[in-house]
Amino acid sequence: MTGTLILVRHGESEWNLKNLFTGWRNPGLTEKGIEEARAAGRLLKAKGLVPDLYYTSALVRAQKTLDLMLEEMGIENVTITRNVALNERDYGDLSGLNKDDARAKWGEEQVLIWRRSYDVPPPGGESLKDTAARTLPYYEAEILPHLKAGKTVLIAAHGNSLRAMVMAIEKLTPEEILKREIATGQPTIYRIGTDGELAEKVAA
Numbered sequence: 061m062t063g064t065l066i067l068v069r070h071g072e073s074e075w076n077l078k079n080l081f082t083g084w085r086n087p088g089l090t091e092k093g094i095e096e097a098r099a100a101g102r103l104l105k106a107k108g109l110v111p112d113l114y115y116t117s118a119l120v121r122a123q124k125t126l127d128l129m130l131e132e133m134g135i136e137n138v139t140i141t142r143n144v145a146l147n148e149r150d151y152g153d154l155s156g157l158n159k160d161d162a163r164a165k166w167g168e169e170q171v172l173i174w175r176r177s178y179d180v181p182p183p184g185g186e187s188l189k190d191t192a193a194r195t196l197p198y199y200e201a202e203i204l205p206h207l208k209a210g211k212t213v214l215i216a217a218h219g220n221s222l223r224a225m226v227m228a229i230e231k232l233t234p235e236e237i238l239k240r241e242i243a244t245g246q247p248t249i250y251r252i253g254t255d256g257e258l259a260e261k262v263a264a
């Protein structure tokens with residue numbers, strides 16, 4: 061028996077489109093983002109996947125993505141668990157700044173370090189390591205027991221909270237996970253064994 065874990069990054073947000081650091085700020089989805097979320101729902105439906113449990117962050121772009129997916133899957137009246145543990149990495153003082161402007165101000169290399177180093181946080185914000193330190197205990201305590209019990213769990217979240225989970229599940233090194241770009245609206249599907257370990261990564 062295996063459990064099934066479906067991870068989905070929110071569809072394109074208004075700030076992804078404007079090239080702004082987003083973090084814990086709360087923009088909605090663009091038209092493209094709405095369509096990406098709907099397409100993700102249709103994909104899961106076509107695969108016959110019906111989750112038993114639903115999780116998302118405290119941020120609108122992930123919540124809306126999940127709502128749109130459920131609409132496409134024809135699923136209603138289910139309990140959705142929202143938790144800040146699944147939020148995007150907090151970008152601190154960079155939140156709301158344009159990524160090109162930030163490169164012009166601090167230099168390409170410094171901005172890349174803030175964006176893609178494992179343990180160097182942006183000023184006043186969280187590194188991926190910090191993000192993992194709140195996301196993974198939540199995953200292990202609240203989500204993994206359901207997967208070990210053979211349930212199907214859908215999580216709609218963010219680039220960096222998902223990176224934290226992918227790193228743990230696939231046992232990647234910091235270098236490996238930082239190279240992994242998690243595309244908007246494209247489900248990653250894992251089968252998880254009763255021991256909580258990855259049994260199979262399913263092509264989405």
Ligand SMILES: O=C(O)[C@@H](CO)OP(=O)(O)O
Nearest residue numbers: 080081082083148175219
């Ligand atoms: O702005 C953000 O919050 C994130 C995700 O869009 O950006 P980055 O690609 O730097 O992780």
